[in-house]
Amino acid sequence: MxxxxxxxxxxxxxxxxxxxxxxxxxxxxxxxxxxQKCQANNQVHIIINGAxxxxxSSAGLxxxxxxxxxxxxxxxxIKIAALQPKVYNVFDLLGFPMLFDIIDLEADAIGKxxxxxx
Amino acid sequence: MAEKALKTKVNEKWTSRLARRGLPVLLxxxxxxxxxxxxxxxxxxxTSGTPPSNGAEFLYxxxxxxxxxxxxxxxxxxxxxxxxxxxKLLWSVLVSGLFLVAIAGFTARFGTVTAGGVELPLGxxxxxxxxxxxxxxxxxxxxxxxxxxxxxxxxxxxxxLVLVKRTRSSQRNWFIMLILMAAxxxxxxxxxxxxxxxxxxxxAFIPAVVFMLVNAFKLSWIVxxxxxxxxxxxxxxxxxxxxxxxxxxxxxxxxxxxxxxSFDYLEFFxxxxxxxxxxxxxxxxxxxxxxxxxxxFHLPTTGDYEQREGExxxxxxxxxxxxxxxxxxxxxxxxxxxxxxxxxADFSWLAMPDYxxxxxQYRVVSTHNITSERVGELINSDLIxxxxxTDRMPIIVNRASTDHxxxxxxxxxxxxxxxxxxxxxxxxxxxALFAAKxxxxxxxxxxxETIAVFAAQAALAIDNSxxxxxxxxxxxxxxEMSIAREVQKRLLPQNVPIMSGMSMAASSVSxxxxxxxxxxxxxxxxxxxxxxxxxxxxxxxxAAFYMAEMQGIFQSVSRLADSPSMFLHHANVALGQSxxxxxxxxxxxxxxxxxxxxxxxxRAGHCPAAxxxxxxxxxxxxxxxxxxxxxxxxxxxxxxxxxxxALQPGDLFVLYTDGVVESRSESGEEYGYERLLSLLEDHRHxxxxxxxxxxxRDLRSFIAGEEYDDDMTLVVLKWHxxxxxxxxxxxxxxxxxx
Numbered sequence: 001m002x003x004x005x006x007x008x009x010x011x012x013x014x015x016x017x018x019x020x021x022x023x024x025x026x027x028x029x030x031x032x033x034x035x036q037k038c039q040a041n042n043q044v045h046i047i048i049n050g051a052x053x054x055x056x057s058s059a060g061l062x063x064x065x066x067x068x069x070x071x072x073x074x075x076x077x078i079k080i081a082a083l084q085p086k087v088y089n090v091f092d093l094l095g096f097p098m099l100f101d102i103i104d105l106e107a108d109a110i111g112k113x114x115x116x117x118x
Numbered sequence: 119m120a121e122k123a124l125k126t127k128v129n130e131k132w133t134s135r136l137a138r139r140g141l142p143v144l145l146x147x148x149x150x151x152x153x154x155x156x157x158x159x160x161x162x163x164x165t166s167g168t169p170p171s172n173g174a175e176f177l178y179x180x181x182x183x184x185x186x187x188x189x190x191x192x193x194x195x196x197x198x199x200x201x202x203x204x205x206k207l208l209w210s211v212l213v214s215g216l217f218l219v220a221i222a223g224f225t226a227r228f229g230t231v232t233a234g235g236v237e238l239p240l241g242x243x244x245x246x247x248x249x250x251x252x253x254x255x256x257x258x259x260x261x262x263x264x265x266x267x268x269x270x271x272x273x274x275x276x277x278x279l280v281l282v283k284r285t286r287s288s289q290r291n292w293f294i295m296l297i298l299m300a301a302x303x304x305x306x307x308x309x310x311x312x313x314x315x316x317x318x319x320x321x322a323f324i325p326a327v328v329f330m331l332v333n334a335f336k337l338s339w340i341v342x343x344x345x346x347x348x349x350x351x352x353x354x355x356x357x358x359x360x361x362x363x364x365x366x367x368x369x370x371x372x373x374x375x376x377x378x379x380s381f382d383y384l385e386f387f388x389x390x391x392x393x394x395x396x397x398x399x400x401x402x403x404x405x406x407x408x409x410x411x412x413x414x415f416h417l418p419t420t421g422d423y424e425q426r427e428g429e430x431x432x433x434x435x436x437x438x439x440x441x442x443x444x445x446x447x448x449x450x451x452x453x454x455x456x457x458x459x460x461x462x463a464d465f466s467w468l469a470m471p472d473y474x475x476x477x478x479q480y481r482v483v484s485t486h487n488i489t490s491e492r493v494g495e496l497i498n499s500d501l502i503x504x505x506x507x508t509d510r511m512p513i514i515v516n517r518a519s520t521d522h523x524x525x526x527x528x529x530x531x532x533x534x535x536x537x538x539x540x541x542x543x544x545x546x547x548x549x550a551l552f553a554a555k556x557x558x559x560x561x562x563x564x565x566x567e568t569i570a571v572f573a574a575q576a577a578l579a580i581d582n583s584x585x586x587x588x589x590x591x592x593x594x595x596x597x598e599m600s601i602a603r604e605v606q607k608r609l610l611p612q613n614v615p616i617m618s619g620m621s622m623a624a625s626s627v628s629x630x631x632x633x634x635x636x637x638x639x640x641x642x643x644x645x646x647x648x649x650x651x652x653x654x655x656x657x658x659x660x661a662a663f664y665m666a667e668m669q670g671i672f673q674s675v676s677r678l679a680d681s682p683s684m685f686l687h688h689a690n691v692a693l694g695q696s697x698x699x700x701x702x703x704x705x706x707x708x709x710x711x712x713x714x715x716x717x718x719x720x721r722a723g724h725c726p727a728a729x730x731x732x733x734x735x736x737x738x739x740x741x742x743x744x745x746x747x748x749x750x751x752x753x754x755x756x757x758x759x760x761x762x763x764a765l766q767p768g769d770l771f772v773l774y775t776d777g778v779v780e781s782r783s784e785s786g787e788e789y790g791y792e793r794l795l796s797l798l799e800d801h802r803h804x805x806x807x808x809x810x811x812x813x814x815r816d817l818r819s820f821i822a823g824e825e826y827d828d829d830m831t832l833v834v835l836k837w838h839x840x841x842x843x844x845x846x847x848x849x850x851x852x853x854x855x856x
Contacts, residue, residue, distance in 0.1 A: 025657050057828075058655030058702070058776070065748065066700035086788075090776075094704060094723035095744035095757055 003027075006034040014113050015043040016106070020052040023060035031063045035078075039067070044076020047109045050083040056090055064100065077101065081109040145192040152185020153259070156387075160255045163248045179307060182388045190270055197274045204279060204339045205347050208354040211275050212361065215268050219365035222264040223377045225257050240379065242386055247311050249386075261377065262387040265366065269398035272362075276405055282339040291336075295329035295401075302326045303394035311385035326397055334404045337412045345420045348413050355410040359403055366399035439575060443583040447484075453541075453576040454484030457553035460572075462565050463537070464556050467493055469503065470541075470549035473584070480550065493552075496533050497524045506540050507547050512566045513538040517558045535560040539573040543581035551576065599631040599659075606632050606662055609669045615639050615647060619712060619838050623810035626831040633829035634661025634703075635775050636668050640676045645712040648676050648685075651773040651833055652705035652746075653724065660701070661829075667696060668703055682707040682720035683758045686746065690722070694750035702747035706773055710835070715765045720758055722746050725776050730798045732768030738791065739763070767839025770802055770809065777830030778813070781821050789820055806834040 004027035007018035015038045023031060038046055048064075050056075068078055079101040083091065091102060103109045159178050163170060170178070202210070241254030249255050273296070280292055302322040309315055343351060365380070367373025372380035384392035442449040454468035465487035469480045480503050482490040493499070501523040505513060515521045515536040519528040526533050534557040541549035551573050555561065606628075614622040626635050634654030642648050652668050654661040671692050672685075679685035685707050693703065704724035710717050719727060723745025726738035744757040763769075774794075781789040794813070801812045813832055 055780075057780075058653065058704070059657070062655045062700035062702065065702065066698075069699065093725060093740075094702070095742070095748060098744060098753060098757055099748060 004030055006030055008034070010043075011047075011110055012114065013043070014045045014047055014110055015041075016047045016049055018049045018052065022055040023053060023063075024055065024057040025059035028059045028063050031060070032066070035063065035067045035071075039070065039074075042074075044071050044074045045113050046071065046076065046078045047106060047113075048078060048080045049106050050080060050087055051106075053084065053087050056087050058094075061091070061094060061096065064096075068100070077113070079103060079109040079112060081106040142192055142195055145188040145195075148188040149185045149192065152181045152188070153263075155181050156185070157255065157259060160249055160258070161252070164250070164252060164255065167248060169246050169248060179388075182391070183304075186266065186388075186391060189266075193270050193274050197278075200275075200278065202278070203347070204343065205351050205354060207275055207278060208351060208358060211272055212354055212358050214271055215358070215361050215365065218264040218268040218271075219361060219376050222261045222380070223365070225260045225264075226378050226380075226383065228253075228257065240382055240386065242311075247386060258383045258387050261383040262391070265377075265380070265384055265395050266391055268366070269395040269402075272402045273398050276402070279339055279409075280333050280336040280405075282336075282342075288336055291329060291332050295326065295333050298326035298329055299394060299397045299401075303390040303397065306389050306393040309389050311389060312382060323397070327400075330397075330401045330404055334401070334408045337409055340409065340412055340416055343413075343420075345417070348417055348420060352410060352413045352417075355406040355413065359406045359410065362399050362403045362406070366395065368396075368400055368403060372396065372399075439579040443579055443586055446580075446583045446587060449579060449583050450484040453551065453580065455486035456572055456576070457537075457551065457569055458486045460568070462569060463553035463560075466551070466553045468549060468551055469499060470580075483549075488554075496526060497536070502538055503550055506538055506550050510540055510542060510547060512540070512570055514561050514566060516561070519558075531556050534558040537561040537566055537569060539566070539569050541573050541577035541580065543577040548577055548580060596631075602659070602662065603628070603631045606665070609666055610637065611639055615641065617645075617647060617710075617712065620647075620710075621806035621836045621838065622834065623806040624831075624833040625810065625814070626829070627826060628829045629777070629826050630658050632659060632662035633657060634665045635777070635829040635831040636665045636672075636705075637773070637831050637833050638669065638672050640672070642677065642709065647710045647712075648707065649710065649773065649833065649835065650676070650705060650707045651724065651775065651831060652703050653775040653829070653831075654703050655701050655745075657829065660698075664693075664697065664701060664703060667693065668705075676707075681760060682709055682718055683755075683760045686720055686722045686743070686758060687755050690746045690750070690754050693747050697747040702745040704745045704776075708771070708773075710765075712765075716762050717765060717769075717771065718760055718762045720760045722754075722758065723748065725774060725779060728770075728772040728774075728795055728798055729763065730770040730772070730795070730802045731766060732802060734799055734802065736795050736799050736802075738795070765837050765839075767837065768802070769837045770798060770806075771835040771837075772798055772809070772813075773831075773833040773835075775829060775831040777826065777828035778817065778832060780828060781817055781826070781830070782824065783820050784822055784824055789817060793820075805838075806836045809836065810834045 004019070004021040004023055007020065009016040009018060017031075017034055017038075019031065021027070035046065038044070064078060064080075071078055080091070080096075081103045082105065083102065088102070091097065091100075096102065101109065101112060103112065156178065159170070159174070162174075200207075241250050241257070242248065243250055249258070277292060281289060302319070302325075305322045306315060306319050309319060340348070340351075364373055365376045367375075367380050371382070374380065381392050381396060384395060439449065439452060442452060450468055450470075454466060457463040457466040465485070467482050467485040467488060467490070470483050471478045472481050480499055482493050482499075485493065496518075502513065505523075513536075515524065515538075518524040518526040518533045518536055519530065521536075524533065524536070533554055535555050537553040539551045539553070540547045541551060551569065553561070553565075553569060610626055611624070614624055616622075622639075624637055626633075626637060628635065634657060636650070636652040636654070638650050640648040640650075650672050652665070652672075654664040654668070668689070671689050675688045675692065676685055679688055686705065689705070697703070702723070705722045706719065706724045706727055707722075708717055708719040708727070719739055719741070721727070721739070721741045721743045723743060726740040728736065728738055730736040739761055741759045741761050742757055743759060744754050746754075748754070749757075772794075779789055779791055779794060783789075793816075797813060797816050798809065801809045804812065810832060813834075817830075
């Protein structure tokens with residue numbers, strides 16, 4: 001039924017979440033669970049890869065808002081990479097680029113976490 | 119008129135009463151008449167001193183038969199409605215029998231007649247049977263009537279016992295017996311009083327006796343009696359047998375004990391009646407004796423029978439369970455106490471998961487003869503329920519003190535044995551019914567089976583009760599939601615304001631009953647109007663609450679803020695205290711000043727407003743700005759940028775929520791910003807109503823029957839450029855759209 005899924009990858013200490021499909025009020029809980037899992041595993045360097053994310057609703061954006069503060073307090077961050085233009089527009093309209101690192105390429109996002117590797 | 123009507127009514131009442139009471143009165147009158155006639159008949163014999171003629175004898179035969187027939191049917195009607203318990207019934211027969219026998223016995227002993235030196239105890243002339251004195255006639259009448267009444271009473275009352283659990287054949291056997299008895303009695307009419315019966319008359323008795331035997335074994339009522347009632351009934355039967363043997367007696371002459379020569383007076387009165395009374399007496403004795411013996415044999419098994427009955431009653435109470443589905447607590451009570459009520463256990467309780475709190479931990483929901491605390495002390499419910507959930511079969515614990523799941527010390531008689539039965543509904547264990555006894559080895563296989571049958575029904579009833587509760591809850595919620603929707607509707611403006619030179623149209627629809635979209639207008643002066651549109655993240659009830667808060671903030675803060683960015687800043691501060699971390703509100707606030715002929719607009723993360731000019735020039739006003747609640751500090755204020763637009767006649771401003779541009783067609787394509795803007799360009803010459811309607815029409819044809827899955831709000835403002843001096847302020851009802 002749900003046309004949303006979260007894939008887990010890691011690159012060193014960085015947890016990469018591949019979002020696929022549509023993130024809305026019904027599927028937001030799946031992303032919540034995924035981020036909670038990262039938190040529980042003490043993985044606070046998180047990259048959200050939105051290459052396959054086709055749609056995001058305000059409820060989906062809310063998930064990022066819910067966790068960013070905690071993650072940053074733990075010394076980590078959520079960086080958002082590779083968004084589709086249409087989805088980026090939704091982030092942009094709300095001013096998310098002022099709050100989050102939103103980067104075109106995943107590799108650049110990794111580089112931002114690990115300046116030494118870049 | 120009224121008087122006549124009243125009279126008719128009284129008459130009707132009188133006739134209907136006659137119809138109801140007429141028959142019994144007629145029967146009693148016939149009986150009374152026959153008594154008078156028979157007294158007259160005997161006095162005629164006494165005075166004439168000669169036996170009656172054949173004709174007179176025939177007449178006597180007729181009216182006595184009719185008279186006592188009437189008495190029989192009167193009594194039948196009288197006792198028909200009675201439905202006493204067997205012991206009460208036997209008691210009433212015994213008491214009235216004693217009374218009647220006492221009257222007969224006393225009267226019969228009162229005085230004797232001596233004629234020609236011979237003592238005649240009865241007072242009838244030997245040979246002819248003519249009464250010798252008038253007291254003889256009175257004595258004969260009294261003794262006979264007392265005995266006949268006893269016999270009739272006995273038969274009418276015993277009919278109720280014989281016909282307990284009646285079937286067509288048992289009813290038929292009873293009436294055949296009565297008819298055979300009457301027939302055999304009538305055949306004795308030719309027999310002189312005091313003489314023995316002839317062979318034919320003897321033979322005629324045989325069928326009656328056969329049916330007496332058949333009816334004497336109709337003793338179904340005995341099994342329904344409790345132990346105490348049985349003991350009492352044994353005594354009553356014994357007393358009745360004694361009374362019948364001593365008072366009436368068996369055989370031709372009857373007993374000579376309580377009533378001297380008991381049947382002789384009757385024979386002189388009317389031989390067939392004597393025969394009938396003898397037969398009734400015989401049946402009474404027979405029936406009481408079979409009842410007596412049967413009761414004696416049933417006594418030892420009464421306990422078992424009562425337990426079976428209890429279990430049966432429990433099974434039958436299942437129907438009762440169904441009627442309790444509307445009251446879960448009561449239902450739990452009934453189910454929890456059933457094993458005790460059925461006589462299968464000393465104490466019992468029902469444990470179920472606590473669905474209300476959402477926990478699957480079992481807890482005791484009802485108990486019988488024990489408290490929930492005591493249950494907790496005696497057994498480890500978790501272990502038992504774990505086993506029950508795995509095996510889904512009843513568990514019998516024969517010796518509680520040796521079972522690891524119990525906390526019972528050896529020798530402790532608080533809990534001896536335990537039977538745990540799962541309640542299974544729709545293939546799921548929904549509860550556990552515990553039945554416990556103080557003795558060890560208290561539960562047999564058949565106990566487990568009986569309770570299992572009950573448990574299956576109980577599970578069904580509980581499941582239904584739960585479904586019913588859910589349904590009620592659903593309906594309650596939907597009622598509340600529709601109230602919420604009405605309340606929310608009232609939070610939105612009921613009218614669009616009218617400003618000369620402007621036309622405006624607005625509408626909002628929610629995907630669910632309530633939504634998070636908001637729009638509003640505020641008058642800031644004669645020529646100044648504030649317009650807001652907002653969208654709370656998420657949908658449904660939580661969004662609706664924040665939307666209401668937004669409305670409150672707008673109505674109170676908008677008049678105090680000089681500029682749109684100032685208002686949004688205040689709103690952000692106010693909302694910052696109540697918004698959840700994952701909730702934000704996007705909004706646009708614009709102030710229209712017709713005096714200065716400009717529009718100042720600020721955007722807090724909202725879908726950008728569209729402006730379309732008469733020339734066809736069109737764009738989205740995408741000033742920077744964070745959504746409300748995304749940052750609670752300075753960043754928000756820094757991010758906000760206002761834009762001031764000088765109004766030109768024909769300028770069209772369209773505010774909307776993302777539900778509009780994100781509406782999807784059947785193929786999943788989004789409506790989008792381009793399509794919206796080009797549609798607005800096409801309709802730029804229309805007034806606000808026309809443009810509003812055109813957008814909704816286009817949206818509807820675009821989604822082509824798909825459901826709106828987001829809240830959708832559209833506000834259209836058009837400046838027509840009418841001179842300021844003609845400005846008026848009035849309002850008119852909001853255009854019904856969407």
